[in-house]
Amino acid sequence: MLVLRRLGMGAKLVAATVFVLLVAGVPIERLAARDLEAALLAEHSPRAAVDAALSRSRRAMLFGMGAVIVVAISVGAATTFFITRPIRRLTRFALAMSEGDLSTRAPLRGSGELRQLARALNHLTSELSRSIAEVRTERDLLAGILDGMSEGVLVLDRDGRILLANRALRAMASLGEDALGRSVIESIRNAHLTEAIQLAGQRDDPVDVEVELGRTLPRRLLVRVSRRKAPAIDALDARAEHDGASTEPGLIAVFHDVTDLRRLETIRTDFVANVSHELRTPVTAISTAAETLQLGALQDPHEAAEFVDVIDRHAKRLRHLVDDLLDLSKIEAKNFRLALADLDVAPAIEHVTQLLAEAARRRRVTLTVDAAALPPARCDRRALEQVLMNLLDNAIKYAGEGAHVTVQARSVDQQVTIAVVDDGPGIPPHHLGRIFERFYRVDAGRSRDLGGTGLGLAIVKHLVELMNGSIEVESAIGRGTKFTVRLAHAA
Secondary structure: HHHHHOOHHHHHHHHHHHHHHHHHHHHHHHHHHHHHHHHHHOOOOHHHHHHHHHHHHHHHHHHHHHHHHHHHHHHHHHHHHHHHHHHHHHHHHHHHHOOOOOOOOOOOOOOOHHHHHHHHHHHHHHHHHHHHHHHHHOOOHHHHHHHHOOOOOEEEEEOEEEEEEOOHHHHHHHOHHHOOOOHHHHHHHOHHHHHHHHOOOOOOOOEEEEEEOOOOOOOEEEEEEEEEOOOOOOOOHHHHHHOOOOOOOOEOOOOEHHHHHHHHHHHHHHHHHHHHHHHHHHHHHHHHHHHHOOOHHHHHHHHHHHHHHHHHHHHHHHHHHHHHHHHHHHHHHOOOOOOOOEOHHHHHHHHHHHOOOOHHHHHOOOOEEEOOOOOOOEEEEEEEEHHHHHHHHHHHOOOOOOOEEEEEEEOOOOEEEEEEOOOOOOHHHHOEEEEEEEOOOHHHHHHHHHOOOOHHHHHHHHHHHHHHOEEEEEOOOOOEEEEEEEEEEEE
């Protein structure tokens, strides 16, 4: 029985034919032999002749039956082959389709039910190909949108495991490919984010939270976690809900990088605080001096001159502060336009040193220029003079009386380098990284006494960068300071 079950339809048909012939042939042979024996005995034939006749009859019968069986097997096999061949073709086609090969088509041969079945299978294959193509197009479109977003997107299933994380989120949270299928606490490791996800799973309204991710370069991220909309409930979902299984679709979290925004807010707050602080001192001094003059100091020429000098000095400080603020505002707003040209830097150095010669003389600072023959540099004349003016003015102010300030100009590696070097007290190493920040001072009290606004080096850095150059500072306590500006050679 087991062998018969494993046989195909054609083999079963042949076996059944042979079995029927064998079963029917034996009784027929026996009946024929009996009739022949009776006929021979009735004619009073000898026993030997009867046996010989019976033997010949049996052999003839068996030979005939064998011939019939062979013919039946041949006919049955041929019939089975031609009947099952289109079925085998359809079977191979169905197997290929089940393995994902939707480019093949079932042959439309024959007629009747098999042709209709082949046509139905071809239609099914076409519909599957079209549906798969549409799904792939939608998938590629969705993947392109998600990967093109600057916001991070995190999709979780109902068990809180990661189903999808787009490219932006992978960069924000340093997620690897192994994050899919894992929980948020395992992949991102942020307690505030985990609490927000748990809370969002318990309420209908979105949950907003701000978290910090990353250790080397931490990023501030504003996260909104909300439930995904549940799809329409079909029969399978209804049965699962009836059986007590959860049909909750999960959560989606959108990450907005607000690092730069928070940094700008901090800069704005610090800027307002610094400007207010810088304005308070000269305004207070001017107001106090004016009030003192009004209360009778005008009657004393010596005191009047002293208070007028205070008003003049602090008014100039206010003007310098306002001018620096306006320049810095224009530069950072990209409204400060430079006219880059191929210029010789030597005249600009000579012009600035002449303007500051009197200030150096008053402070007994020796100001020298060491400039070799230089090729033209790609720069803006006005911006270069402002850079040199700020650097030399700082060097003269802070190097101290009796110091030496030198302007060195060289051509090195296709660049024109201009260095302002002094042998003053120097700058402590922990200040060098912030020396170009707005309102940052190494010695705040001394800077204010000398009339500094705290914006000069910030303006210098911006102007040098607008000229496609660079600036660096070197300093050591007791050994002086060196600011080096590097500009590209003329084209």
